[in-house]
Amino acid sequence: MLQPRSILLGAGLLAVTAVSHATEGVLDIVAPWEIGSTDPAKAGYVYTRLQISETLVEVDDRGQPEAGLAESWTLSEDRLTWRFRLRPGVQFHDGSPLTAEVAVQALNLALAKPGMLSQAPVAAIAAEGNEVVVRLRSPFAPLPALLAHSSVQILAPASYNEAGEATQVIGTGPYRIEQLQMPQKLTAGVFQDYWGEAPAIERLSYLAAGRGETRALMAESGDADVVFTLDPASRARLQRNAKLAVQAVAIPRTVTLKVNAGHPFLAEPEARRALSLALERTGMAVALLRTPEAGAGQLFPPSMTDWHLSQVSGAERDLQQAKALLAGLGWQANDKGMLSRNGTPFKLTLTTFSDRPELPLLATAIQDQWRELGVELAVNVANSSEIPAGHRDGTLELGLMARNFALVPDPLGTLLQDFGPNGGDWGAMNWHSERLGEILQQLLTATQDQDTAALRREAATILHEQLPVIPVAWYQQTAAVSRQVEGFSMDPFERSYRVSDMRWAQ
Amino acid sequence: MIPVLSYRLMQAVLVALMVGVLTFVLTQALPGDMAFRIAAGRYGYDHVNAAAAAAVQAELGLGLPAWQALGQWLWDLLRLDLGNSLVSGDPVIEELRHQLGHSFTLAVAAVGLSLLLGPPLGLLAGLRPGGRLDRLTLVLATVLRALPQFVIGILLVMLLAVQLGWLPAAGHGTAAHTLLPALTLALGLAAVACRVSRNAMQGVADSAYYAFGRTKGLSEGRVFMRHGLRNVAVPVLAHQAMQLVYLIEGVVVVETLFAWPGIGHALVHAIVARDVPMIQGTALVLGLMFVLLNALVDLLCHRIDPRRREV
Numbered sequence: 056m057l058q059p060r061s062i063l064l065g066a067g068l069l070a071v072t073a074v075s076h077a078t079e080g081v082l083d084i085v086a087p088w089e090i091g092s093t094d095p096a097k098a099g100y101v102y103t104r105l106q107i108s109e110t111l112v113e114v115d116d117r118g119q120p121e122a123g124l125a126e127s128w129t130l131s132e133d134r135l136t137w138r139f140r141l142r143p144g145v146q147f148h149d150g151s152p153l154t155a156e157v158a159v160q161a162l163n164l165a166l167a168k169p170g171m172l173s174q175a176p177v178a179a180i181a182a183e184g185n186e187v188v189v190r191l192r193s194p195f196a197p198l199p200a201l202l203a204h205s206s207v208q209i210l211a212p213a214s215y216n217e218a219g220e221a222t223q224v225i226g227t228g229p230y231r232i233e234q235l236q237m238p239q240k241l242t243a244g245v246f247q248d249y250w251g252e253a254p255a256i257e258r259l260s261y262l263a264a265g266r267g268e269t270r271a272l273m274a275e276s277g278d279a280d281v282v283f284t285l286d287p288a289s290r291a292r293l294q295r296n297a298k299l300a301v302q303a304v305a306i307p308r309t310v311t312l313k314v315n316a317g318h319p320f321l322a323e324p325e326a327r328r329a330l331s332l333a334l335e336r337t338g339m340a341v342a343l344l345r346t347p348e349a350g351a352g353q354l355f356p357p358s359m360t361d362w363h364l365s366q367v368s369g370a371e372r373d374l375q376q377a378k379a380l381l382a383g384l385g386w387q388a389n390d391k392g393m394l395s396r397n398g399t400p401f402k403l404t405l406t407t408f409s410d411r412p413e414l415p416l417l418a419t420a421i422q423d424q425w426r427e428l429g430v431e432l433a434v435n436v437a438n439s440s441e442i443p444a445g446h447r448d449g450t451l452e453l454g455l456m457a458r459n460f461a462l463v464p465d466p467l468g469t470l471l472q473d474f475g476p477n478g479g480d481w482g483a484m485n486w487h488s489e490r491l492g493e494i495l496q497q498l499l500t501a502t503q504d505q506d507t508a509a510l511r512r513e514a515a516t517i518l519h520e521q522l523p524v525i526p527v528a529w530y531q532q533t534a535a536v537s538r539q540v541e542g543f544s545m546d547p548f549e550r551s552y553r554v555s556d557m558r559w560a561q
Numbered sequence: 562m563i564p565v566l567s568y569r570l571m572q573a574v575l576v577a578l579m580v581g582v583l584t585f586v587l588t589q590a591l592p593g594d595m596a597f598r599i600a601a602g603r604y605g606y607d608h609v610n611a612a613a614a615a616a617v618q619a620e621l622g623l624g625l626p627a628w629q630a631l632g633q634w635l636w637d638l639l640r641l642d643l644g645n646s647l648v649s650g651d652p653v654i655e656e657l658r659h660q661l662g663h664s665f666t667l668a669v670a671a672v673g674l675s676l677l678l679g680p681p682l683g684l685l686a687g688l689r690p691g692g693r694l695d696r697l698t699l700v701l702a703t704v705l706r707a708l709p710q711f712v713i714g715i716l717l718v719m720l721l722a723v724q725l726g727w728l729p730a731a732g733h734g735t736a737a738h739t740l741l742p743a744l745t746l747a748l749g750l751a752a753v754a755c756r757v758s759r760n761a762m763q764g765v766a767d768s769a770y771y772a773f774g775r776t777k778g779l780s781e782g783r784v785f786m787r788h789g790l791r792n793v794a795v796p797v798l799a800h801q802a803m804q805l806v807y808l809i810e811g812v813v814v815v816e817t818l819f820a821w822p823g824i825g826h827a828l829v830h831a832i833v834a835r836d837v838p839m840i841q842g843t844a845l846v847l848g849l850m851f852v853l854l855n856a857l858v859d860l861l862c863h864r865i866d867p868r869r870r871e872v
Contacts, residue, residue: 089830091602091603091649092603092649097603097604098605169600169608169613169616170608173612236822238830239733240732262731262732262820263820264731266818266820268715269730272715272718272731275723275730276718276722276726278729278730278731437593438593438601438833438835440593440594440597440600440601440606441593441597443609443611443614444593444597459607462607462608479610480610481607
């Protein structure tokens with residue numbers, strides 16, 4: 056007859072026999088991003104981050120273009136023709152050589168899909184000898200930055216099917232895929248014929264874990280060596296763990312309120328200024344993001360030195376001034392402090408999404424802070440696509456989102472999208488500044504040796520004063536790293552996990 | 562036996578039809594622009610814009626009237642074609658095959674573990690109703706069944722992975738990776754199985770035929786094997802069938818928590834991305850699994866129930 060004690064003992068034994076930890080000699084990386092596809096246009100970032108595939112251009116920590124698969128490049132005098140000279144002796148993981156024809160094929164496929172390259176006014180891409188020649192219809196200074204984007208990675212011809220979709224990832228990076236189990240897992244080993252320096256860590260595995268709790272527990276249990284994107288609560292706990300180093304780096308991503316400046320309540324800059332002044336940014340940064348320095352008084356974080364306005368603060372709350380500004384616009388408070396104008400209450404709807412878990416929290420905090428101002432805010436937590444869709448059909452009133460100004464390392468690419476003549480799906484709505492448009496065009500056509508710092512500051516000042524989008528917080532990318540790993544550093548542009556720079560602690 | 566199976570077969574056809582129509586109607590009724598949703602699923606939200614949505618719209622021909630789209634799906638279903646995922650572009654059937662394998666492993670391990678844990682404890686408790694073990698298992702079963710699987714999962718990870726370091730916290734690929742998610746599901750299932758088998762055991766132990774077994778001099782073990790086991794097994798099995806809802810619900814939660822690439826995880830993602838063929842495919846498979854598993858339990862009960870055999 057079975058005794059209770061023996062049953063419990065059996066269950067215990069079952070567990071003990073299954074002892075398992077992070078696999079020896081394999082760097083285990085855990086991040087929230089799933090591997091949705093093998094096609095660079097869809098989930099290409101996973102492969103460039105894991106150094107499986109590479110791009111023609113790389114960037115340094117300041118966002119400046121540097122040699123990648125192209126060892127150098129030149130721009131013609133009319134600034135319409137770019138020539139990228141390929142690095143010699145580069146092989147793909149299937150042994151085929153990297154030639155200009157192969158690179159041109161990959162670029163043309165990228166150009167035909169939604170993605171970064173289609174932003175540039177490309178007339179033609181052709182191979183000439185060992186060079187990739189990109190001809191433009193008009194000058195476009197950030198082209199090298201665009202070519203650093205993961206959707207423009209260079210894959211071997213055998214990667215693509217007849218329809219031009221990449222069905223496997225045959226790259227040129229220091230690691231080659233050993234096993235790919237979409238959408239969550241990938242293992243890779245060192246590519247022996249890599250053109251650059253051989254990495255110290257020979258094997259890596261990548262796991263997509265969507266829940267922040269799961270990732271934090273994997274770091275704590277030692278199942279993962281590197282865990283990216285920690286939720287604020289876990290981050291505080293992991294910082295106390297002696298086996299882990301928690302790192303954070305400011306990335307050029309800003310939580311902003313996208314404002315429909317065509318809305319009768321939001322058309323005046325004073326109204327947008329009042330809403331901005333009523334935000335308790337430091338409080339939200341401390342209590343919700345657990346990063347006191349994250350309160351964003353302006354759109355561009357200090358790390359974007361060329362665009363950051365060092366003289367401006369703007370993060371402080373000033374409820375009195377905010378109320379005065381709205382009173383000046385004819386808004387009157389009732390006995391409960393709620394505002395109305397000509398009998399119409401100050402009511403707005405804010406749309407946000409939960410892909411980034413802090414957004415709904417920030418939205419409710421904003422709701423509360425604006426109530427003190429007399430503004431009634433309804434919060435609608437929806438899918439991320441509701442914001443661009445609402446922009447298109449004109450129904451969006453306010454959107455809370457996290458905008459990445461380094462989708463390509465030069466923020467100009469994102470700014471052109473967001474603040475062009477018709478606004479942008481993730482940027483201005485029913486707002487346009489002639490002067491800002493001129494500045495962006497000038498920056499677009501500037502040559503490398505021109506001093507453009509003053510133009511950038513002027514652009515930042517216009518955005519700061521007019522507030523077509525209201526900044527709320529600056530983002531920090533976080534990671535928990537096992538003490539068994541040395542040489543870890545974080546890429547502020549989120550392009551690479553830099554595994555090839557890491558090594559095992561002795 | 563034949564009537565049982567033909568009833569279940571009819572049920573399967575009805576389930577397929579209802580799931581197809583319902584998921585279609587529900588996804589159509591959801592707010593938001595489908596092309597934008599799919600573009601968000603494909604390219605990530607940083608890259609969703611009108612151009613991406615327009616490209617999706619053009620590629621997938623989303624302009625088809627709803628009744629035509631539904632008719633097409635039903636016609637394809639008749640030819641056993643579930644279509645392609647709108648997000649990945651791969652055939653739904655291939656994605657399902659991959660995911661179903663993972664979910665199946667998890668579900669089988671969970672049921673197996675729950676049967677190892679629940680009924681033995683229940684039987685022991687049922688032999689001495691009101692005893693210490695009976696009271697202890699009652700408290701444990703109540704707590705485990707009341708706790709959401711998500712909480713059970715986190716507690717188990719904290720204990721077995723973080724504190725004791727016995728098992729991997731999450732992920733998949735080895736047998737050890739299966740244990741924690743399976744145990745998370747198993748504990749809730751075992752809680753019910755334990756109480757049901759306890760009650761069944763008590764009923765059987767109080768019966769005249771059980772007492773007769775004892776009076777004719779059989780040992781406690783023999784009388785249990787000969788007169789108890791089969792009678793206790795029928796209600797336990799029948800309740801396992803009723804717990805399938807808990808199991809399949811649990812799979813959705815547990816897979817997300819443990820980064821397990823199964824069908825529940827796929828369903829959640831498909832709903833977020835408005836990937837209609839994928840939603841229809843996963844819901845269809847889950848619905849048919851219900852029917853299939855219920856049919857299996859029917860057959861098993863039919864086989865082991867001594868009363869039916871005598872009839």
